[in-house]
Each structure stands twice: as structure tokens, then as C-alpha cells.
Amino acid sequence: MRSYGQFCPIARGSGLIAERWTPIILRNVLLGCRTFNEIAAGAPGLSRALLVRRLRELEHAGVVAVRPKPDGRGSYYLPTPAGRELWPVLQALGDWAERWMDVTAEDADPDLVVWSWCQSSLRRELLPERRVVVRFEFSADGSGSPGVPARVWLLLEQGRGEVCGFDPGFGDDLVVTVTDPLAFAGWHLGLLEWSTALKSGAIRVQGPRDLCRALPTWNSYPQTRARHRAEHRRAPGGPQPPPPEAVRPGSDAHRDAPWRTVPHTRTHSPAVPGFSGRLVTPRDADYDDVRAMWNGAVDRRPRYLARCLSPSDAAAAVRFAGERGLAVTVRGGGHGVAGNALCDDGLVVDLGPMKSVSVDPARRTATAGPGTLWGELDAATQAFGLAVTGGVVSHTGLSGLTLGGGLGWLMRRHGLTVDNLTRAELITADGRLLTADEHEEPELFWGLRGGGSGLGAVTSFTYRLHPVGPEVLAGPVLWPLEDAPAVLRRYRDHVASAPPEVATVVTLRRAPAAPFLPVELHRRPVCMITMLALAEGDAAERLLAPLRSIGRPLLDLVRRRPYAGLQSMTDAVVPAGWHYYWKSTGLRELSDPVIDTMTDHAARARSSRSYAILFHLGGAVAEADPAATAFAHRAVPHHLNVNAVWLPRQQESLGAPERAWARDFVAALAPYGEGVYVNFLDRDDRSRLPEAYGDRTHARLAELRRRLDPDGVFGTG
Numbered sequence: 215m216r217s218y219g220q221f222c223p224i225a226r227g228s229g230l231i232a233e234r235w236t237p238i239i240l241r242n243v244l245l246g247c248r249t250f251n252e253i254a255a256g257a258p259g260l261s262r263a264l265l266v267r268r269l270r271e272l273e274h275a276g277v278v279a280v281r282p283k284p285d286g287r288g289s290y291y292l293p294t295p296a297g298r299e300l301w302p303v304l305q306a307l308g309d310w311a312e313r314w315m316d317v318t319a320e321d322a323d324p325d326l327v328v329w330s331w332c333q334s335s336l337r338r339e340l341l342p343e344r345r346v347v348v349r350f351e352f353s354a355d356g357s358g359s360p361g362v363p364a365r366v367w368l369l370l371e372q373g374r375g376e377v378c379g380f381d382p383g384f385g386d387d388l389v390v391t392v393t394d395p396l397a398f399a400g401w402h403l404g405l406l407e408w409s410t411a412l413k414s415g416a417i418r419v420q421g422p423r424d425l426c427r428a429l430p431t432w433n434s435y436p437q438t439r440a441r442h443r444a445e446h447r448r449a450p451g452g453p454q455p456p457p458p459e460a461v462r463p464g465s466d467a468h469r470d471a472p473w474r475t476v477p478h479t480r481t482h483s484p485a486v487p488g489f490s491g492r493l494v495t496p497r498d499a500d501y502d503d504v505r506a507m508w509n510g511a512v513d514r515r516p517r518y519l520a521r522c523l524s525p526s527d528a529a530a531a532v533r534f535a536g537e538r539g540l541a542v543t544v545r546g547g548g549h550g551v552a553g554n555a556l557c558d559d560g561l562v563v564d565l566g567p568m569k570s571v572s573v574d575p576a577r578r579t580a581t582a583g584p585g586t587l588w589g590e591l592d593a594a595t596q597a598f599g600l601a602v603t604g605g606v607v608s609h610t611g612l613s614g615l616t617l618g619g620g621l622g623w624l625m626r627r628h629g630l631t632v633d634n635l636t637r638a639e640l641i642t643a644d645g646r647l648l649t650a651d652e653h654e655e656p657e658l659f660w661g662l663r664g665g666g667s668g669l670g671a672v673t674s675f676t677y678r679l680h681p682v683g684p685e686v687l688a689g690p691v692l693w694p695l696e697d698a699p700a701v702l703r704r705y706r707d708h709v710a711s712a713p714p715e716v717a718t719v720v721t722l723r724r725a726p727a728a729p730f731l732p733v734e735l736h737r738r739p740v741c742m743i744t745m746l747a748l749a750e751g752d753a754a755e756r757l758l759a760p761l762r763s764i765g766r767p768l769l770d771l772v773r774r775r776p777y778a779g780l781q782s783m784t785d786a787v788v789p790a791g792w793h794y795y796w797k798s799t800g801l802r803e804l805s806d807p808v809i810d811t812m813t814d815h816a817a818r819a820r821s822s823r824s825y826a827i828l829f830h831l832g833g834a835v836a837e838a839d840p841a842a843t844a845f846a847h848r849a850v851p852h853h854l855n856v857n858a859v860w861l862p863r864q865q866e867s868l869g870a871p872e873r874a875w876a877r878d879f880v881a882a883l884a885p886y887g888e889g890v891y892v893n894f895l896d897r898d899d900r901s902r903l904p905e906a907y908g909d910r911t912h913a914r915l916a917e918l919r920r921r922l923d924p925d926g927v928f929g930t931g
Contacts, residue, residue: 230271230272230275230277231300231303233268233271235257235260235264235265235268236268236271236272237304237307238256238257238260239253239257239260239265239268239269239272240272240277240293240297240300240304241256241304242256242257242333243272243278243291243292243293243297244293244297244298244300244301244304245330245333246333247291247333248290248291248292249288249289249290249291250265250269250288250289250291252333253265253269253291255329255333255377256326256329256330256333269291272297275296276294276296276297277293277294277296277297277300278291278292278293278294278297279291279292279293279294280292314861323395323399324350324352324366324392324395324398324399325350325352325366325377325379327398327399327402328350328366328368328377329377330402330435331368331375331402331432331433331435332368332375332376332377333375333377335433335434335435335438336370336375336432336433336434337431337432337433337434338373338374338375339373340428340431340432341370341373341432342370342425342428345369345370345371345384346370346371346387346388346425347367347368347369347370347382347384347385347386347387347388348367348368348370348386348387348388348389348390348429349365349366349367349381349386349388349389349390350365350366350367350368350390350392351364351365351389351390351391351392352364352365352366352392352395353391353392353393366378366379367379367380367381367382367386369382369384370432386421387421387422387425388419388420388421388422388425388426388429389419389420389421390417390418390419390429391417391418391419391420392416392417393415393416393417393418394411394414394416394417394734396733396734396736397411397414397416397417397732397733397734398411398416398417399733400732400733400734401417401430401436401733402433402435402436403435403436404435404436404437404438405729405732405733406732406733406734407732408430408436410732410734411732411734414732414734416734485534486520486530486531486534487530487534488526488527488529488530488533489520489522489527489530489531489534490523490524490526490527491520491521491522491523491524491527491531491567492520492521493518493519493520493521494518494519494520494521495517495518495519496515496517501519504519504521504564505519505556505562506548506790506791507548507549507550507553507555507556507790508547508548508549508550508551508609508790508791509550509551509552509553509792509793509794510790510791510792510793510794510862511553511793511794511795511869512552512553512556512897514553514556514557514558515558515559516543516556516557516558516559516560516561516562517540517559517560517561518531518535518540518560518561518562519561519562519564520534520561520562520563520564521564521566521567522563522564522565522567522568523567523568524568525639525641525647525673525674528563528565528641528671528673529641529645529646529647530645531561531563532563532641532642532643532644532645532671532927533644533645534561535560535561535927536643536644536645536925536927540559540560540561541557541559541560541561541927541928542557542560542561542562542563542643542927542928543555543556543557543560543561543562543563543667543928544562544563544565544613544667544670544671544672544928545562545563545564545565545566546565546566546584546585546611546612546613546614547566547585547586547587547609547610547611547612547613547614548566548611549607549609549610549611549614549615550614550893551794551795551796551894551896551897552895552896552897552899553897554667554897555614555667563641563671565583565584565585565613565671565673566585566611567585568583568584568585568673569583569585569586569590570582570583570586571583571586571590571591571594571595573594573595573597573598573600573679575598575600578600578678578679578680579636579676579677579678579679580594580595580600580602580676580677580679581637581674581675581676581677582612582674582675582677583673583674584611584612584613584671584672584673584674584675585611585613586611586612587608587609587610587611587612588604588605588607588608588609588610588611588612588615588781589608589609589778589781589782589785591604591612592604592608592777592778592781593778595679596682596683596684596776596777596778598679599681599682599683599684600679600680600681600682601624601679601680601682601683601777602624602628602631602634602677602678602679602680603620603621603622603623603624603625603628603629603630603631603633603634604620604622604624604631604781605620605621605622605781606621606622606623606719606781606784607781607782607784607785607788608778608781608782608785609785609790612631612675613672613675614667614893615631615893616631616632616635616675617662617664617665617666617667617669617672618664618666618891618892618893619631619632619663619664619843619845619891619892619893620632621829621831621853621891621893623688623717623719623746623777623780623781624680624682624717624748625717625831625833625834625835626714626715626716626717626830626831626832626833626834626835627680627714627715627717627748627833627834628680628682628834629834629835629838630664630835630838630843630845631677632662632663632664632843632844632845633663633834633835633838633842633843634677634678634679634680635662635663635675635676635677635678636651636652636676636677636678637649637650637651637674637675637676638650638651638659638662638672638674638675638676639672639673639674640658640662640669640670640671640672640673641670641671641673642670642922642923643670643922643923643924643925643927643928647673648670650662657918658918658922660842660843660844661844661914661915661918662844663842663843663844663845664843664844664845664846664892665844665915665918666892666893667928668919668923668928669918669919669922669923669928670922670923670928682748682777683776683777683778684776684777684778685774685775685776685777686746686747686748686754686774686775686776686777686780687746687747687749687754687755687758687772687773687774688744688745688746688747688772688773688775688777688780689744689745689770689771689772689773689775689780689783690721690730690742690743690744690745690769690771690772690783691742691743691744691745691761691762691764691767691769691770691771691772692725692731692735692740692741692742692767692768692769692770693740693741693742693764693765693766693767693768694738694739694740694741694768695722695739695740695741695813695816695817696739697741697765697766698722698741698809698812698813698816699809699810699813700765701741701743701764701765702720702741702804702809702812702813703806703809704764704765705718705720705743705761705764705804706804706809708760708761708764709830709832712757713757713833714832714833714834715747715748715749715757716745716746716747716748716757716758716761717745717746717748717830718743718744718745718746718761718830719743719744719745719827719828719829719830720741720742720743720827720828720830721740721741721742721743721744721825721826721827721828722740722741722742722812722813722816722825722826722827722828723739723740723742723816723819723824723825723826724737724738724739724740724819724822724825725737725738725739725740725742726787726822726823727787728783728784728786728787729786730771730783731769732769735768735769737822738768739816739817740768741813743761744783745758745761745762745772746780758772787823788859791862792823792859792860792861792862793859793860793861793862793864793865793869794857794858794859795857795858795859795872795873795876795896796855796856796857796858796876796894796895796896797855797856797858797876797877797879797880797896797899798853798854798855798856798880798890798891798894798895799853799854799880799883799884799887799888799889799890800847800850800852800853800854800887800888800889800890800891801828801850801851801852801853801854801883801886801887801888802850802851802886802887802888803851803852803886804852805886807886808883808886811882811883812826812828812854812879812883815856815875815878815879815882816879818875819858819872819875820868820871820872820875821858821859821860821864821868821872823859823860823861824857824858824859824860824872824875824876825856825857825859826854826855826856826857826879827854827855827857828852828853828854828855829852829853829854829855830851830852831848831850831851831852831853832851835848836848836849836851844907844911844914844915846889846906846907846908846911847888847889847908850888850889853890853891853894854880854883855891855894856875856876856879856880857876858872858873858875858876859872860872889905889906889908890902890905890906891906892906892907
């Protein structure tokens with residue numbers, strides 16, 4: 215019988231490195247530990263007997279080479295070329311854990327940070343010529359683990375360092391008090407500036423001023439790690455997509471949304487006449503990968519997924535489904551929370567492979583394929599200093615966001631996405647290709663601008679662009695959540711008369727483990743107002759000054775930054791695969807009871823990933839002709855979206871209570887609500903469609919769907 219290790223290369227590799235403690239031992243060796251004791255010091259809790267066994271296994275596998283010391287007393291353990299190649303594997307594992315696993319104070323071992331500093335990243339050339347003793351004190355409340363010693367000493371002498379669990383007896387030159395181990399570990403990992411940790415009180419240093427200032431410079435790892443992160447940062451779920459301007463329809467360069475890294479193959483399908491894409495069925499090995507959606511809570515099983523490469527493919531797929539009486543749904547980016555782009559036992563017209571962006575800077579227009587993501591469109595338009603309103607997350611697909619209306623950073627100044635849509639091409643239920651604009655199919659053009667799904671498979675969008683960026687004054691300001699009632703009252707008074715050049719988004723939550731936030735704020739309940747000023751120089755500063763001066767912020771990150779950077783700022787905190795459940799409502803006003811209700815309910819979320827986000831509309835949104843598009847409730851100044859979020863493995867423990875939290879949150883605001891944004895409706899909100907549009911618009915859309923699709927070919931998932 216064949217062994218497990220012979221099954222596949224992954225199994226063979228994991229048979230070695232997946233053993234308990236082996237990755238830690240490898241990490242220590244690759245970080246520069248050479249002796250048995252040095253390796254053991256970096257693996258607290260590992261027995262010496264098990265370490266001996268693991269080192270022998272690594273030596274036998276050719277990953278570690280054992281060489282005798284020159285004095286014959288012991289051995290050196292050195293990584294072989296094969297061992298060094300495992301470093302990116304360990305890095306990838308660490309990156310995955312940062313994204314998918316909670317890190318708490320129990321996981322931050324301060325004395326292990328000191329050990330790593332001493333063993334692998336001590337900048338010997340910067341050490342003082344004289345002996346220096348640094349005493350580290352870890353507060354009992356902050357360490358979080360009774361096994362962590364209250365004190366540890368770092369002895370620096372003759373360009374070398376040694377970590378001592380006892381007082382070396384030379385007197386202390388510096389005393390470092392660590393009250394927050396996560397902040398201390400975050401600094402070591404390059405996630406947090408030393409000065410920020412000092413200002414927050416997470417770290418305190420006592421001693422001569424010159425030594426206090428020099429201390430953090432003796433550790434090279436924070437700078438190295440931060441540089442590595444900047445050079446190797448990846449989009450959520452996979453590599454960054456290629457530059458949109460390099461993508462052409464039907465080329466091999468097209469890619470999926472980051473969570474669907476599925477290979478594309480151009481194969482003729484005899485089962486679908488005229489279809490040159492790929493027809494995926496449950497019999498295909500990659501079926502689950504192809505049907506994956508951004509919202510990991512959506513689990514629907516279509517009979518077919520037609521991976522289209524052109525409008526003719528989409529037409530062929532629609533005709534194929536119509537002939538067989540199959541329900542049809544259309545998927546672009548696959549980012550809709552309700553998962554309406556996917557259906558059970560029907561056919562999905564998957565337009566994800568149809569990526570293209572063509573910018574005409576002279577006419578200030580852009581035409582894009584339905585599989586394009588907003589980050590790709592922004593990259594192409596920002597090359598000319600142009601943009602169109604497009605959400606607040608760059609890995610959102612443009613199809614769904616556009617058809618639902620299109621809230622975004624630019625809406626108060628330049629209108630919704632649909633206000634800037636000038637032309638669309640789509641495949642109807644009978645497989646015809648139609649063009650819709652103000653002159654050709656005007657009723658259809660009205661419905662496509664905010665009417666949501668069900669009118670056809672849109673294969674091309676043309677947008678009006680506006681001068682924006684490439685740099686803007688923008689960023690978040692954070693206050694403690696307990697200050698939110700006072701902060702939001704001041705916020706309400708200011709935005710009521712703010713010019714359309716000012717855009718704001720309020721978020722109530724525990725601060726996420728986002729790369730733009732210092733570690734000491736992670737998980738702290740906060741009120742965060744992210745703001746943007748569409749003006750130049752001092753004028754932009756003056757526009758945002760009243761908001762930035764409210765109360766006593768914990769952190770102000772407003773600065774000049776690329777507009778594309780603002781668009782992608784929160785990408786990492788809403789990755790694909792997590793479980794999401796949304797409840798939403800429009801709000802007529804931010805009265806005191808509304809503010810108190812929001813802050814009270816925001817504090818009740820059990821999941822650290824759940825949050826409430828408040829969009830401020832008005833400006834160009836309210837000034838547009840309400841009869842020109844199917845987007846309703848233009849006069850409603852605020853839209854609240856309550857996001858219950860949890861990890862897949864937390865489905866049993868957090869799924870039900872977080873969904874109940876979201877429902878209760880919005881129900882408590884019912885007396886103050888008006889309408890709902892259709893793109894914020896979740897899979898159990900079908901009955902709220904009339905509320906999203908109002909009776910007259912809802913009836914007009916229903917009539918339009920009956921005319922275009924009398925047999926009901928296009929389902930709603």
C-alpha cells in the first residue's frame with residue numbers, strides 16, 4: 215500500500231514541515247539561530263528531547279545541515295539551500311494567519327520579541343562601545359499569559375547581545391515598561407512606529423536621553439519587515455490584477471476577482487452552440503472554485519457556469535438556458551452580499567473573464583467590460599487624472615454596483631455611478647444585443663441606472679469621467695466609541711451645511727487589524743470618520759478642519775494620498791471568504807435618538823469584525839432629476855449599512871447572534887428610516903424591494919422586466 219507521503223507533493227512536503235514545532239524550529243534557524251540553545255530559546259515550551267528529534271528529522275530531509283563547532287563542544291545547525299527555500303512558505307503561512315486567525319494578547323509573548331531582537335536582528339554596528347543593560351518589565355495586566363516572566367534583561371557588550379531571565383548584576387541603564395504586548399510585538403514586526411507606541415503609553419522607556427533615543431535603532435527587524443511588507447503586499451485573496459490598460463477582451467491576460475483565481479481556457483463547447491468560452495458543471499474538479507463568491511456565506515450550486523469571453527458567448531449561453539427552461543443569473547465581479555449572481559440548478563452567465571478598459575481622455579469617458587473591478591478601472595482612469603464614482607472598496611465589481619445605483623466617494627460632487635453612465639450594451643432574455651442610452655432604448659436606459667439585476671446581461675458600460683486626483687486630501691480620524699454621541703452630534707451639525715466637495719463615511723466598530731492603523735488601536739471600540747476634500751492645497755485643509763477638530767481624536771490619518779489608495783484603503787478588512795450578513799436603512803436625519811441608538815447597538819456586536827457604516831449623500835445626489843434614473847430616495851441624506859461579519863469557522867458560535875444583532879440594530883431605527891439602498895439588501899430581503907424603489911418606480915421596473923423578459927428567464931438567485 216502506498217504511504218501518505220507518496221500521494222502528492224503537498225502531502226510529501228507537509229509530512230515534514232507540518233509536524234508540531236517544526237515550523238518554529240525552521241523559523242529560528244532561518245532567522246540566524248545556530249546553536250541548540252539558541253534554537254530552544256526561541257521556542258518556549260518545546261522539550262529538549264523533542265527538539266533533538268525534530269532537528270534529526272530536518273537533517274535527514276536535507277533541510278538543516280549539522281556541523282561540529284571548532285572546539286568540538288556541540289554543533290552548529292545551518293539551513294541548506296532547500297531549507298532556505300522554505301522561508302517564503304513560512305512567510306505565506308504567517309500572512310494567512312494574520313488574515314484569517316484572531317491574534318490576542320495571549321499570542322504576543324514580549325520576552326520572545328526580546329529574544330528575536332537579540333538573536334536575529336541586533337544592529338551591532340550601532341551599539342554603544344560600553345556595556346548596556348536594558349531591563350524589560352511586562353505588566354501583569356498587559357502580558358495576558360501567566361507563563362510570561364515579569365522581567366527579562368538584555369545584556370549588550372562588545373557588540374554582542376544576550377537575553378537573561380535574571381538580573382546580570384551590572385545595574386540597569388534603561389528600563390522599558392511594556393503595558394501592551396500587542397503593541398510591542400507590532401513594533402517588532404514593522405506594523406507600528408516606536409514613537410506611536412510611546413505616545414500611546416503602550417511602551418515607556420526610562421534612562422539617559424541618548425540611550426532612550428538609540429534603543430529602537432538597535433533592532434533592524436521592524437524596518438526590514440515593513441520594507442518586505444511594502445514590496446510584497448498582495449490584494450486580498452491573491453496577487454494584484456494586471457494593469458487594466460493592458461487587458462483586452464478575449465486576451466489571455468484577463469483575470470477573475472481576487473477570490474476566484476481560476477485558470478481560464480478557451481474551449482469550444484458542443485453542448486452550447488456558438489459558445490467559445492468554458493462551460494463549468496458540478497462534474498468539473500474546479501467547480502467549487504469557479505462558483506466561489508466574495509461572501510463566503512453564499513453556497514449555491516448552479517447546474518452550469520458559462521464563463522463568457524465575449525458578448526456572443528453571453529448571447530449563446532442565454533439562448534441555451536432559455537431553450538431548456540433554466541433560470542439565468544448574471545455574475546460580474548461576484549461581490550454582491552446577497553449572492554444573487556448565483557442560482558441553484560440554473561445557469562450563471564459568468565462575465566468575470568470579460569475585462570477591458572478603454573479611456574478617452576479628450577472626451578473624458580471610459581468604456582469597461584462587465585468583469586472589470588473598480589480598482590482596475592481606477593488604475594486606468596487615474597493615469598489621466600480622471601475618475602468616476604465607484605464604491606469604497608477596490609475589489610468590488612463595477613457591474614453590480616453600477617446597476618444598483620453606485621454610492622461612492624465622489625457622489626456628492628459628481629453624482630452616483632448611474633448619473634455618470636452614458637451608454638450600456640446588454641444581452642436580452644431572447645439573446646439579442648441591445649444598446650441603451652438617452653436616445654436609443656431610453657426606458658431600458660432608465661431602468662439600468664439603479665434598477666438592479668434582471669433586465670439582461672450587460673456586456674459593456676460607458677462612463678462620464680471627472681478630473682480627480684491623482685492625489686487627494688483624505689483619510690480617517692478615530693475617536694473612542696464612548697465619545698461617539700458627542701462626536702456625531704458635532705458631525706451632524708457640520709455635514710448638514712458642508713459643500714459637495716466634502717465627502718464622509720462614518721464607521722462604528724472595533725478598530726480592525728488594518729495595515730493603516732497602529733496595533734495598539736486594534737480591537738478598540740472606535741468611531742471612525744473617513745473624509746475627503748475635493749479641493750487643492752489650503753482650500754482642502756480648510757474644508758476638513760472643522761471635522762478634524764472635533765473633540766480629542768485618538769488618531770488623525772488625513773493626508774495627501776493617491777485617490778486609488780483611498781479607494782483601496784479598507785480592502786484588507788473585507789476580504790473574500792468571510793461570512794457577511796447585511797441589514798440597511800435610509801435615515802431621514804441624524805437626530806439625537808438616532809445617534810444614541812447607533813452607538814448603543816454598535817457596542818453590542820460580539821464579532822470584532824462586525825461594524826456599522828453610515829454614508830452621507832446629498833449634494834449632487836439630491837440635485838439630480840429623480841425621474842431620470844431608477845435610483846430612488848435621492849432626498850434621503852444618509853444610508854446606514856449594518857454588517858455582521860464572522861469567520862467561516864465561527865459559523866456555529868457567532869453566525870446566529872451576529873445576524874440577530876444586525877436585524878435588531880436596523881429594527882431599532884425603523885421609526886427614523888426611509889427607503890433602503892438596493893445594493894445593501896441581503897438574501898432574506900426580497901420583500902423589501904418595494905421599499906428600495908417606492909411603489910411607482912417598483913411598478914415601472916416590473917413592467918419593463920415583463921416587456922424584456924416575458925417568460926422570466928432571468929432569475930434573481
